[in-house]
Amino acid sequence: MVRSPLTPQQRAAGQRLGAFLRECRGDRKPTEVAHAAGISPETLRKIETGRLATPSFTTVAALASVLGVALDDLARICLPEQDLPSTG
Template sequence: MVRPPLSEQDRERGLRLGEILRAARGDRTTVEVAAQAGISVETLRKIEHGRVPTPAFFTVVSIARAVGVPLDSLDLELAPVL
């Protein structure tokens, strides 16, 4: 199955996701949050900077838990504007 190319909205949503998670990380280092989330530091950096605009669901869940962001608030923040 061929994956359709990402739209501009997908890329913008990925950037917003990264901004939200980076802001929620606060003063903690990427090393601390990545370890708590059980992911690599490089994966966290890529997501925070929008280089992975559509990260895996469970990766987002792990990071959100590590930084204390409820998934429902992420959903509200990232919902497409209609």
């Protein structure tokens, strides 16, 4: 199966996700976070830099758990602003 190229919106969402996860990691070493999440440090580096714009759900869930981030927060970051559900 050939994967379709990512859209500009998907790449932008991946960059937002990566930047947010990097911010959440804070001063923790990438190797520490990656191993705790069960992924390689290179995979974490690719996610944080936006080079891996669409990581698997299990990878995102593992990182969210290790970093103490709610999956709802990560979902909001990945949605384009016009697609955000209203809260009021």
